[in-house]
Amino acid sequence: xxxxxxxxxxxxxxxxxxxxxxxxxxxxxxxxxxxFELAFLDERPLGHDPGQFVQASAxxxxxxxxxxxxxxxxxxxxxxxxxxVGRVTNQLHQLAPGAVIGIRGPLGHGFDMHEFHGRDVLVxxxxxxLAPLRSLIQYIVDERARFGQFHxxxxxxxxxxxxxxxxxxxxxxxPDVNLxxxxxxxxxxxxxxxxVVTTLFKDLPKLDPANTNVVIVGPxxxxxxxxxxxxxxxxxxxxxxxxxxxxxxxGIGKCGHCQANHVYVCMDGPVFKYGELxxxxxxxx
Amino acid sequence: MLDxxxxxxxxxxxxxxxxxxxxLVGPVRRGERFLYEEVTDPRQLDLxxxxxxxxxxxYLFPPVETLFTFExxxxxxxxxxMLDARPLALIGVHPCDLHAIALLDHVxxxxxxxxxxxxxxxxTFIVGMDCGRxxxxxxxxxxxxxxxxxxxxxxxxxxxxxxANGHARYGVxxxxxxxxxxVLYGRRSEVPTLDDERAFDRAQREKAAAFSxxxxxxxxxxxxxxxxxxxSLLWEATARRCYSCGxxxxxxxxxxxxxxxxxxxxxxxxxxxxxxxxxxxxxxxxTVAGPHNFRPKAASRLRHRIYRKAKWIREKxxxxxxxxxxxxxxxxxxxxxxxxxxxxxxxxx
Ligand SMILES: Cc1cc2nc3c(=O)[nH]c(=O)nc-3n(C[C@H](O)[C@H](O)[C@H](O)COP(=O)(O)OP(=O)(O)OC[C@H]3O[C@@H](n4cnc5c(N)ncnc54)[C@H](O)[C@@H]3O)c2cc1C
Ligand code: SF4
Ligand code: SF4
Ligand code: FES
Numbered sequence: 168x169x170x171x172x173x174x175x176x177x178x179x180x181x182x183x184x185x186x187x188x189x190x191x192x193x194x195x196x197x198x199x200x201x202x203f204e205l206a207f208l209d210e211r212p213l214g215h216d217p218g219q220f221v222q223a224s225a226x227x228x229x230x231x232x233x234x235x236x237x238x239x240x241x242x243x244x245x246x247x248x249x250x251x252v253g254r255v256t257n258q259l260h261q262l263a264p265g266a267v268i269g270i271r272g273p274l275g276h277g278f279d280m281h282e283f284h285g286r287d288v289l290v291x292x293x294x295x296x297l298a299p300l301r302s303l304i305q306y307i308v309d310e311r312a313r314f315g316q317f318h319x320x321x322x323x324x325x326x327x328x329x330x331x332x333x334x335x336x337x338x339x340x341x342p343d344v345n346l347x348x349x350x351x352x353x354x355x356x357x358x359x360x361x362x363v364v365t366t367l368f369k370d371l372p373k374l375d376p377a378n379t380n381v382v383i384v385g386p387x388x389x390x391x392x393x394x395x396x397x398x399x400x401x402x403x404x405x406x407x408x409x410x411x412x413x414x415x416x417x418g419i420g421k422c423g424h425c426q427a428n429h430v431y432v433c434m435d436g437p438v439f440k441y442g443e444l445x446x447x448x449x450x451x452x
Numbered sequence: 453m454l455d456x457x458x459x460x461x462x463x464x465x466x467x468x469x470x471x472x473x474x475x476l477v478g479p480v481r482r483g484e485r486f487l488y489e490e491v492t493d494p495r496q497l498d499l500x501x502x503x504x505x506x507x508x509x510x511y512l513f514p515p516v517e518t519l520f521t522f523e524x525x526x527x528x529x530x531x532x533x534m535l536d537a538r539p540l541a542l543i544g545v546h547p548c549d550l551h552a553i554a555l556l557d558h559v560x561x562x563x564x565x566x567x568x569x570x571x572x573x574x575x576t577f578i579v580g581m582d583c584g585r586x587x588x589x590x591x592x593x594x595x596x597x598x599x600x601x602x603x604x605x606x607x608x609x610x611x612x613x614x615x616a617n618g619h620a621r622y623g624v625x626x627x628x629x630x631x632x633x634x635v636l637y638g639r640r641s642e643v644p645t646l647d648d649e650r651a652f653d654r655a656q657r658e659k660a661a662a663f664s665x666x667x668x669x670x671x672x673x674x675x676x677x678x679x680x681x682x683x684s685l686l687w688e689a690t691a692r693r694c695y696s697c698g699x700x701x702x703x704x705x706x707x708x709x710x711x712x713x714x715x716x717x718x719x720x721x722x723x724x725x726x727x728x729x730x731x732x733x734x735x736x737x738x739t740v741a742g743p744h745n746f747r748p749k750a751a752s753r754l755r756h757r758i759y760r761k762a763k764w765i766r767e768k769x770x771x772x773x774x775x776x777x778x779x780x781x782x783x784x785x786x787x788x789x790x791x792x793x794x795x796x797x798x799x800x801x
Pocket of ligand 3: 693694695696697698699700701733783784785786787788
């Protein structure tokens with residue numbers, strides 16, 4: 168005789184159960200991206216470091232990793248910038264304010280802000296790479312006195328794909344931020360620079376190699392060319408940071424999808440120092 | 453050292469008792485093959501099995517498992533975890549598979565503990581069965597240090613010859629207080645004689661010597677060998693035959709990668725989130741939006757699997773990532789053989 172199944176509910180007993188979070192506001196950023204402002208139903212703060220991510224669920228459709236793109240200084244709510252590419256992200260794009268989604272996190276390791284305090288910072292973003300960096304940028308803007316010079320280079324494919332346009336205007340007007348923007352393919356109205364993001368380096372003042380942290384996030388192809396520019400300015404490899412993207416399912420070092428060589432990007436990253444990547448050949452391929 | 457002796461008939465009676473309290477899972481003969489299956493009567497088990505096509509992994513980490521169910525309620529949702537606490541007994545687990553279970557215990561028990569696995573595991577009683585000899589052609593468990601084990605079982609059985617009545621006689625080692633209690637409570641076991649101890653020692657020595665050592669590189673040196681082999685053409689050459697079918701992953705007792713998927717009722721009011729086994733040899737495994745595949749070539753996927761098995765898992769957990777059961781070799785559609793890969797790599801440098 169086989170005993171009857173004892174499948175029991177143990178609330179909080181599973182690391183895979185997301186917490187409900189309410190959509191407070193949805194802003195359409197471009198054709199493909201929307202910005203979601205969220206707060207947990209139980210009102211607890213997310214409590215993240217810049218660079219960390221969450222697993223966002225549309226229950227019944229699935230779950231996917233999304234970077235947290237608001238500053239940790241904003242504690243009552245948090246923001247996610249989501250590009251519509253497939254099943255889960257399409258479903259999330261249907262949601263209006265008031266809807267509830269599932270959130271697990273914050274997950275992974277973000278930027279260690281102690282390594283940034285008191286130093287100059289150069290942030291280089293390509294495309295959707297601005298989303299994970301917005302958390303860091305906002306933090307720097309909010310806590311401006313803790314940092315030296317701040318340069319922000321941002322490249323998009325075309326003007327209509329520029330993310331966070333309101334933020335860009337605000338940062339441009341802020342004398343404490345040196346913001347340079349370029350697009351690969353300008354249109355009629357575009358008055359700014361054009362070319363790939365590395366062309367912006369010629370407009371940067373001289374960087375102090377001993378006192379500058381560089382952060383690079385963008386498509387894999389961009390990374391290598393930007394690193395070359397940075398190394399050419401004698402910035403040590405130990406001062407260069409990046410964030411990797413991988414296929415992720417669990418976000419907690421179990422499912423194996425996110426591995427880049429020996430490293431679990433979800434647990435050991437997604438933020439890495441350039442020096443760490445040298446032992447990870449797959450990181451750059 | 454043996455703790456007790458048990459004969460076959462008495463063991464079966466004790467298992468009869470156990471079957472009243474737990475689901476009984478063990479080796480069952482199916483034609484030419486043996487499979488781990490759930491049985492209602494311990495007489496259906498064949499403890500003298502050679503090897504089971506799959507390890508007992510699927511009873512601890514099922515191929516498909518519901519993680520939680522949810523209901524939508526006034527725009528919000530309520531989720532209920534599914535934890536399987538049915539008492540289970542795994543009967544007749546060979547040392548290699550005990551090592552594989554130890555690895556799963558580590559992975560699921562470590563940081564962000566996985567209660568789905570751990571709940572099942574906590575309710576599992578394990579009766580190990582020493583294979584006494586290499587169970588089949590091509591196994592290399594001895595090379596991986598997995599032909600023997602000191603722990604990972606509640607009790608371990610060692611077949612030590614036949615008694616006059618034709619019934620098998622087992623030497624018993626206790627692994628846990630529960631295992632000890634079960635045997636002693638059974639009141640049918642005997643104290644081992646000096647002859648029993650001698651027979652046990654002899655069997656252990658003979659078993660270790662019966663493996664013709666097949667990997668030229670000792671397991672501890674495989675990480676260094678792989679370090680030198682990242683750019684070897686052998687990955688590409690071997691992977692030319694690979695179908696990326698993932699049979700090697702599915703048959704491996706230490707593979708634990710999974711995918712997570714949702715189901716939704718038609719009216720959208722309730723659903724489930726489940727996980728399913730996944731495998732790194734399947735082409736889409738590392739594909740992200742774009743689409744960009746971080747391991748687009750069969751060669752890079754094959755290298756990834758071998759690195760995980762022989763290097764990364766060992767370095768990360770201190771436990772063998774491959775237990776040498778050769779199930780992947782036997783399952784492979786393309787007859788890709790991991791031992792051959794190691795040996796060919798060793799010849800290159
Ligand atoms: C650390 C991290 C941070 C990210 N941050 C953002 C962000 O801020 N904004 C944003 O829009 N996107 C971000 N992404 C990418 C985002 O996770 C994928 O676009 C999303 O998973 C696609 O899910 P989907 O169900 O809509 O697509 P699907 O319909 O499942 O498939 C579309 C494509 O996405 C790939 N994909 C599916 N699931 C995953 C997954 N779990 N992880 C990665 N790729 C997947 C598929 O292989 C396929 O190529 C991030 C990814 C990671 C790993
Ligand atoms: S890699 Fe192959 S030989 Fe090693 S444990 Fe897995 S199936 Fe067995
Ligand atoms: S079983 Fe063989 S053919 Fe299939 S993915 Fe594994 S190595 Fe390739
Ligand atoms: S996402 Fe599952 S292991 Fe990293």
